[in-house]
Amino acid sequence: MTSPTDRIRPAVLVPRPVAELAARFDLTTSDPGTLAEVQVTAVASDNRAVSDGDLFVALPGARAHGAAFAADAVARGARAVLTDPEGAADLGDLSVPVLVTDEPRLLLGPVAAWVHGAPAERLTTFGVTGTNGKTTTTYQLDHLLRALGRRGGLVGTVETRSGDRVLPSRLTTPEASDLQAVLAAMCEDGVDSLSMEVSSHAIAMHRVDGVVYDVAGFTNLSQDHLDFHGDLATYFAAKAELFTPARSRQGVVVVDDVWGERMAAAATVPVQTVRTGPAREGAPAADWTVAEVAPRGTGSAFTLTHADGRSLRAWTSLPGHFNVANAALAVVMVLASGVALDDVVAALEAGDGLSAQVPGRMEVVGPGDGTHPRVVVDFAHNTDALELALAALRPTTTGRLVVIFGATGDRDPGKRPLMGAAAVAGADVVVVTDDDPHDEDAAAVRAAVRAGAEAARDRAVAAGRDVTVTEVAPRAEAIRRAVLEAAGTDTVLVAGRGHETLQEVRGVDLELDDRVEARAALRARAERTPTA
Numbered sequence: 001m002t003s004p005t006d007r008i009r010p011a012v013l014v015p016r017p018v019a020e021l022a023a024r025f026d027l028t029t030s031d032p033g034t035l036a037e038v039q040v041t042a043v044a045s046d047n048r049a050v051s052d053g054d055l056f057v058a059l060p061g062a063r064a065h066g067a068a069f070a071a072d073a074v075a076r077g078a079r080a081v082l083t084d085p086e087g088a089a090d091l092g093d094l095s096v097p098v099l100v101t102d103e104p105r106l107l108l109g110p111v112a113a114w115v116h117g118a119p120a121e122r123l124t125t126f127g128v129t130g131t132n133g134k135t136t137t138t139y140q141l142d143h144l145l146r147a148l149g150r151r152g153g154l155v156g157t158v159e160t161r162s163g164d165r166v167l168p169s170r171l172t173t174p175e176a177s178d179l180q181a182v183l184a185a186m187c188e189d190g191v192d193s194l195s196m197e198v199s200s201h202a203i204a205m206h207r208v209d210g211v212v213y214d215v216a217g218f219t220n221l222s223q224d225h226l227d228f229h230g231d232l233a234t235y236f237a238a239k240a241e242l243f244t245p246a247r248s249r250q251g252v253v254v255v256d257d258v259w260g261e262r263m264a265a266a267a268t269v270p271v272q273t274v275r276t277g278p279a280r281e282g283a284p285a286a287d288w289t290v291a292e293v294a295p296r297g298t299g300s301a302f303t304l305t306h307a308d309g310r311s312l313r314a315w316t317s318l319p320g321h322f323n324v325a326n327a328a329l330a331v332v333m334v335l336a337s338g339v340a341l342d343d344v345v346a347a348l349e350a351g352d353g354l355s356a357q358v359p360g361r362m363e364v365v366g367p368g369d370g371t372h373p374r375v376v377v378d379f380a381h382n383t384d385a386l387e388l389a390l391a392a393l394r395p396t397t398t399g400r401l402v403v404i405f406g407a408t409g410d411r412d413p414g415k416r417p418l419m420g421a422a423a424v425a426g427a428d429v430v431v432v433t434d435d436d437p438h439d440e441d442a443a444a445v446r447a448a449v450r451a452g453a454e455a456a457r458d459r460a461v462a463a464g465r466d467v468t469v470t471e472v473a474p475r476a477e478a479i480r481r482a483v484l485e486a487a488g489t490d491t492v493l494v495a496g497r498g499h500e501t502l503q504e505v506r507g508v509d510l511e512l513d514d515r516v517e518a519r520a521a522l523r524a525r526a527e528r529t530p531t532a
């Protein structure tokens with residue numbers, strides 16, 4: 001998380017005439033004479049991020065209309081304002097040209113791309129969408145591209161990276177104007193390949209307009225974000241847009257779930273499919289299949305084979321079958337971009353496969369040594385991810401599997417009891433705590449999760465399983481207690497917040513990093529019982 005004003009922007013800016021902008025994008029202005037001589041060098045849609053020389057685009061939103069901030073934007077140096085008729089009516093006298101279009105959000109990306117000289121076209125661009133696995137796959141892509149000698153740039157939930165410039169993220173996919181500035185900065189920093197997460201929100205809100213990805217990737221789809229999209233079909237449709245010529249040149253789709261099969265069928269760009277498990281009866285054959293999955297270090301190795309017989313062996317240090325799927329997707333996306341198979345094989349050797357370090361994704365905070373438990377922090381924050389994270393840890397857990405997690409306030413309440421039930425299905429000790437309560441009563445969110453967990457526990461106990469469910473808040477205390485109480489052979493999974501370092505409670509950001517809390521608890525334990 002970072003301040004609303006932090007941005008990565010190019011250092012060298014090229015002035016663009018506003019008159020040309022108006023003509024190119026068919027913008028109206030009440031006084032065309034005012035456009036002569038005015039130039040802009042960058043684009044901002046948040047007044048707090050405006051720099052001298054910017055075009056300020058005042059967008060209508062759910063909470064505000066950007067027009068309310070236009071006067072401040074001009075005071076900060078905006079040279080012109082672009083808005084809709086409603087915004088224009090509210091601007092008053094700004095002393096800079098005002099350009100008007102009916103839906104400025106549709107132009108934000110293309111205008112910013114034009115101002116920055118179409119930076120996406122100067123990069124090889126990889127965009128990954130899907131409910132789970134976007135961050136992991138982009139880190140694996142970036143890892144492989146670097147092993148190939150490329151200079152990688154990264155945009156996603158954890159951070160944005162351009163050369164030596166690194167900025168923690170506020171959004172998974174930045175606002176369109178910020179994205180184009182980052183891409184321009186990447187060109188300046190010598191980056192040649194972009195690995196980027198594309199959220200469904202971003203597609204629906206036109207944040208990636210202005211980019212046509214060389215290769216788009218799809219991981220999977222399961223219930224999430226229904227507060228925004230309404231239903232799964234709409235959520236799917238938002239993601240499916242990425243696989244159309246307006247947004248990508250070709251796609252790679254994991255067809256392990258039925259949504260992947262639908263995505264491959266719906267795509268209107270050429271698509272290669274990847275299957276990592278057994279095929280559903282009646283499912284079409286996949287182009288690439290994963291076989292011979294075997295444990296390797298903390299993760300897995302696997303063979304990836306094309307229907308035409310081409311084949312390679314790859315591996316990742318990240319545990320769980322889902323990370324095999326992410327890794328296979330990354331490899332096929334790189335191959336799809338035109339890299340020869342032999343070069344990929346050599347890069348896998350040189351770079352230790354796809355063993356990227358992904359902050360807060362299956363991050364092992366304490367390895368476990370028989371005296372102290374293994375402690376893993378993972379970002380699993382929906383039902384599917386929670387189930388899979390637990391399943392990934394079960395085979396290597398000799399004692400009990402403990403999970404600490406909560407659900408987010410103000411978001412998708414339908415998934416709370418389902419997450420509770422998933423935790424009971426996968427773990428032996430379930431500790432329900434807080435995630436980000438936002439503006440909701442944290443105790444009520446916990447109660448909804450616990451209700452699902454307790455109902456599942458009653459069924460599990462009746463069936464002869466030994467499962468406990470407790471509720472402990474605040475989260476730091478839940479982590480501390482679970483780590484202190486675990487046996488040395490147990491695994492403790494702290495799920496849901498991954499790399500996040502701030503917990504939002506009623507508009508206040510509290511410092512909370514699961515990894516820091518888990519390490520502190522492990523230290524307290526070690527002081528109490530030193531390792532033999």
Ligand SMILES: CC(=O)N[C@H]1[C@@H](OP(=O)(O)OP(=O)(O)OC[C@H]2O[C@@H](n3ccc(=O)[nH]c3=O)[C@H](O)[C@@H]2O)O[C@H](CO)[C@@H](O)[C@@H]1O[C@H](C)C(=O)N[C@@H](C)C(=O)N[C@H](CCC(=O)O)C(=O)O
Nearest residue numbers: 045046047059061062063064066069171172173175199201
């Ligand atoms: C639902 C959603 O995505 N909303 C985003 C949207 O809000 P909005 O259109 O309602 O805008 P608004 O807040 O009413 O503001 C209107 C305009 O005034 C501007 N403004 C606003 C306040 C101010 O002080 N100054 C100012 O200039 C805003 O920049 C905006 O252009 O545009 C805003 C500006 O870019 C975003 O901050 C906001 O993201 C909100 C905060 C958000 O939480 N989004 C999440 C749900 C999201 O997008 N998540 C996905 C990932 C999901 C996942 O896979 O986990 C993501 O890509 O991050």
Ligand SMILES: Nc1ncnc2c1ncn2[C@@H]1O[C@H](COP(=O)(O)OP(=O)(O)OP(=O)(O)O)[C@@H](O)[C@H]1O
Nearest residue numbers: 131132133134135136157322361378379380385389
């Ligand atoms: N391919 C996958 N299928 C299912 N679950 C996965 C997959 N990859 C990762 N996960 C789980 O989902 C969690 C989030 O993974 P990751 O951050 O890579 O996904 P994401 O799509 O970027 O999520 P978000 O957009 O919410 O950040 C991981 O911590 C892991 O538990």
